[in-house]
Amino acid sequence: MGENKVTVEFVEDVALICINNPPVNASGVVVRQGIVDALDEIKAAGSAKAIGLYCAGRTFIAGADITEFGKPPLEPGLPEVCNILEDNEIPIVAVIHGTALGGGLETAMGCHARVAVPTAKVGLPEVLLGILPGAGGTQRAPRLAGISNALDLILSGRHVPAKDALEMGLVDRIDDGEPREVALAAAKDVVVGTLATRRTGELTTTPDDAAIETTMAAVQKKHPHLISPQKCVECVAASTGDFKEGLAFERARFMECLPSPQSKGLIHAFFGERAVANIPERKAQARDIASVGVIGGGTMGSGISTSALMAGLPVTLIEVSQEGLDRGVATITGNLDGAVKRGKMSPEKRDAALAKLTASTEMESLAEVDLVIEAVFEKMEIKKEIFTKLDAICKDGAVLASNTSYLDVNEIAAMTRRPQDVLGLHFFSPAHIMKLLEVVVGEKTAPEVVATGFALAKKMRKVAVRAGVCDGFIGNRILGHYLKTASYLVLDGAHPDQVDKALEGFGFAMGPHRVGDLAGLDIGYMTRKRLAATRPAEERYGGAIADRLSENGWNGRKTSKGYYVYEGRDTLENPDLNAIIDEERARAGITPRVFSDEEIVERYMTAMISEAARVVEDGIALRPVDVDVVFLSGYGFPRFRGGPLHYADTIGAAELVKRIEAYAQEDAHYWKVPALLRKMAEDGGSFADLNKGK
Numbered sequence: 001m002g003e004n005k006v007t008v009e010f011v012e013d014v015a016l017i018c019i020n021n022p023p024v025n026a027s028g029v030v031v032r033q034g035i036v037d038a039l040d041e042i043k044a045a046g047s048a049k050a051i052g053l054y055c056a057g058r059t060f061i062a063g064a065d066i067t068e069f070g071k072p073p074l075e076p077g078l079p080e081v082c083n084i085l086e087d088n089e090i091p092i093v094a095v096i097h098g099t100a101l102g103g104g105l106e107t108a109m110g111c112h113a114r115v116a117v118p119t120a121k122v123g124l125p126e127v128l129l130g131i132l133p134g135a136g137g138t139q140r141a142p143r144l145a146g147i148s149n150a151l152d153l154i155l156s157g158r159h160v161p162a163k164d165a166l167e168m169g170l171v172d173r174i175d176d177g178e179p180r181e182v183a184l185a186a187a188k189d190v191v192v193g194t195l196a197t198r199r200t201g202e203l204t205t206t207p208d209d210a211a212i213e214t215t216m217a218a219v220q221k222k223h224p225h226l227i228s229p230q231k232c233v234e235c236v237a238a239s240t241g242d243f244k245e246g247l248a249f250e251r252a253r254f255m256e257c258l259p260s261p262q263s264k265g266l267i268h269a270f271f272g273e274r275a276v277a278n279i280p281e282r283k284a285q286a287r288d289i290a291s292v293g294v295i296g297g298g299t300m301g302s303g304i305s306t307s308a309l310m311a312g313l314p315v316t317l318i319e320v321s322q323e324g325l326d327r328g329v330a331t332i333t334g335n336l337d338g339a340v341k342r343g344k345m346s347p348e349k350r351d352a353a354l355a356k357l358t359a360s361t362e363m364e365s366l367a368e369v370d371l372v373i374e375a376v377f378e379k380m381e382i383k384k385e386i387f388t389k390l391d392a393i394c395k396d397g398a399v400l401a402s403n404t405s406y407l408d409v410n411e412i413a414a415m416t417r418r419p420q421d422v423l424g425l426h427f428f429s430p431a432h433i434m435k436l437l438e439v440v441v442g443e444k445t446a447p448e449v450v451a452t453g454f455a456l457a458k459k460m461r462k463v464a465v466r467a468g469v470c471d472g473f474i475g476n477r478i479l480g481h482y483l484k485t486a487s488y489l490v491l492d493g494a495h496p497d498q499v500d501k502a503l504e505g506f507g508f509a510m511g512p513h514r515v516g517d518l519a520g521l522d523i524g525y526m527t528r529k530r531l532a533a534t535r536p537a538e539e540r541y542g543g544a545i546a547d548r549l550s551e552n553g554w555n556g557r558k559t560s561k562g563y564y565v566y567e568g569r570d571t572l573e574n575p576d577l578n579a580i581i582d583e584e585r586a587r588a589g590i591t592p593r594v595f596s597d598e599e600i601v602e603r604y605m606t607a608m609i610s611e612a613a614r615v616v617e618d619g620i621a622l623r624p625v626d627v628d629v630v631f632l633s634g635y636g637f638p639r640f641r642g643g644p645l646h647y648a649d650t651i652g653a654a655e656l657v658k659r660i661e662a663y664a665q666e667d668a669h670y671w672k673v674p675a676l677l678r679k680m681a682e683d684g685g686s687f688a689d690l691n692k693g694k
């Protein structure tokens with residue numbers, strides 16, 4: 001039966017159904033058919049008075065098999081299976097361990113009782129994939145847990161611990177033990193009547209118009225771009241009516257979400273975050289990292305230290321002066337306090353983490369640590385000096401990492417007698433919050449050192465992406481390119497606020513000028529100065545307006561003035577900005593023209609895609625999906641668009657080439673068609689094909 005993914009066992013007067021579809025028991029067609037066949041087999045045998053349904057391996061069903069989405073539907077569908085379970089004459093109790101997510105929880109809710117082991121979690125995370133619970137979840141969850149809980153569950157997608165699920169009414173009992181044993185005991189209890197059963201669809205939902213109304217308003221405000229959250233609310237609202245009509249209503253909305261580009265983008269992001277772990281060094285044995293040294297107590301160094309401490313690692317923080325060290329320790333303490341406030345760690349864990357922090361002004365304190373991360377000022381001479389010292393101080397086998405965001409990791413590694421132990425670990429600010437870690441692999445970096453970078457990221461709950469060496473690696477190299485477009489747009493006639501709003505309309509949380517103000521305009525100013533000598537003569541200079549702001553000391557939020565003026569919580573116009581823009585346009589001999597929001601987005605995105613294509617072409621990123629994940633996890637790229645190169649496929653290479661060629665009429669130096677994109681346009685290829693290794 002079902003390639004043995006679903007098996008039946010008869011024990012006295014009960015039957016047990018076991019689902020075994022590693023790794024996460026996703027409910028693919030074989031599982032679905034297997035469940036239906038199992039019920040038929042049990043009915044035919046005629047001996048069972050109750051059924052226990054449980055899963056083998058690490059988890060209960062973690063959802064529908066997402067890889068089936070977008071392909072022709074395979075019968076029986078999951079909604080049908082949940083209904084067949086519910087309609088089954090012999091009562092069925094589901095036993096949940098691991099995580100019962102999405103279609104998994106829906107399967108359990110189709111059963112007649114639910115028992116969870118104490119460590120189990122349940123959730124309906126479909127909204128995070130741009131869809132909605134489409135196998136009865138929006139109708140059964142409110143019947144079991146009430147409208148308010150169901151809305152929370154379905155809109156947050158969060159994993160609810162068994163204890164809370166019990167309080168909500170989603171599960172009926174918590175029993176400890178191996179899933180099979182718990183299932184056997186629970187089924188026997190059903191037979192003797194000590195575990196009550198009922199059909200969820202026969203329950204009624206108590207109306208709660210106020211909750212529906214407030215939630216709908218909140219959703220529209222919070223997710224103006226997304227279609228599925230609103231549909232989730234509509235479906236939950238429909239659960240107060242007839243059950244069958246509610247199921248049909250849910251099905252129709254599910255089918256509207258499933259083929260949407262948003263859902264495709266979100267699903268690409270889900271698989272992308274997992275695909276980036278597939279690196280050439282994945283089979284190498286990572287070195288054990290039991291202690292970490294961080295050099296530099298500034299924002300980055302403190303953030304990295306916080307992240308390591310939160311992962312349970314002891315940290316030795318190094319600063320040149322006692323004053324700098326005190327500042328670093330204070331920042332780390334503040335970061336940890338913030339984590340407690342945000343509910344990310346308990347006060348006890350915070351104290352334990354802080355107790356693992358050692359602060360020192362002596363580099364020699366790093367002699368015994370397993371990994372050092374240098375996070376000092378972005379100047380090659382300073383980094384070289386530090387790595388020369390580290391080479392003399394650190395024990396053999398220690399991994400030596402630089403948190404540089406632009407500089408040549410090979411040049412840094414060459415300062416040591418052990419370049420094989422050196423790599424870049426590029427964190428993003430604030431490092432204890434941002435998910436992304438670029439693992440920058442130098443010419444001589446050993447495979448096990450790369451694997452160690454990935455293992456560290458996992459420990460820190462970050463998404464690691466492998467990057468090659470070039471100025472800015474994956475993310476900042478692409479950023480450096482497309483930000484020029486933003487500045488050209490402003491020089492040529494768009495207002496910074498229009499550019500920001502157009503891109504926020506596209507889905508970015510903040511437009512580039514607002515981001516610049518937040519990060520500090522002095523960063524870009526220093527980068528432009530650093531690169532001034534290497535800027536080709538034919539490159540158009542876009543930094544004139546930003547330079548003027550920085551030269552006035554208006555570096556953004558931290559100085560209360562940049563592209564905007566910041567007063568308390570308010571963001572206001574900068575009254576001096578227009579004069580500066582006019583002056584710089586006049587100086588460059590530009591007659592400003594009008595840009596539509598659409599053209600702004602097109603030019604900005606085309607620039608981003610062009611450089612992203614070159615990054616793939618040059619082998620700096622392993623695959624297009626690596627670029628996508630960098631932008632989703634580190635640059636606030638709208639997740640529902642899947643990343644720049646997933647988005648590029650929705651436009652198509654031919655159209656992109658056409659756009660670049662048209663823009664090149666104005667500026668042939670900046671707008672060049674990447675060879676990869678041209679080839680795709682000619683062959684009808686896509687970035688998705690490249691991800692699949694085609």
Ligand code: 3H9
Pocket residue numbers: 023024026059062063064065066067078079099101102103104106125126129132133134135137271274275
């Ligand atoms: C749904 O249910 C729709 C229904 O309402 C309606 C239908 C009509 N399918 O994350 P991991 C793979 S929508 C296929 O590394 P962990 C994953 O890609 C679904 N594959 O493990 C990976 O493959 P690989 C609602 C899946 O322990 C491997 O399993 N459910 C699925 O860190 C291991 O995964 C969800 O959204 C899937 N559903 O975390 C839950 N799930 O090894 C999505 C995982 O080749 N899943 N894979 O890279 C998760 O959140 C996590 O995987 C989970 C385990 C927490 C379960």
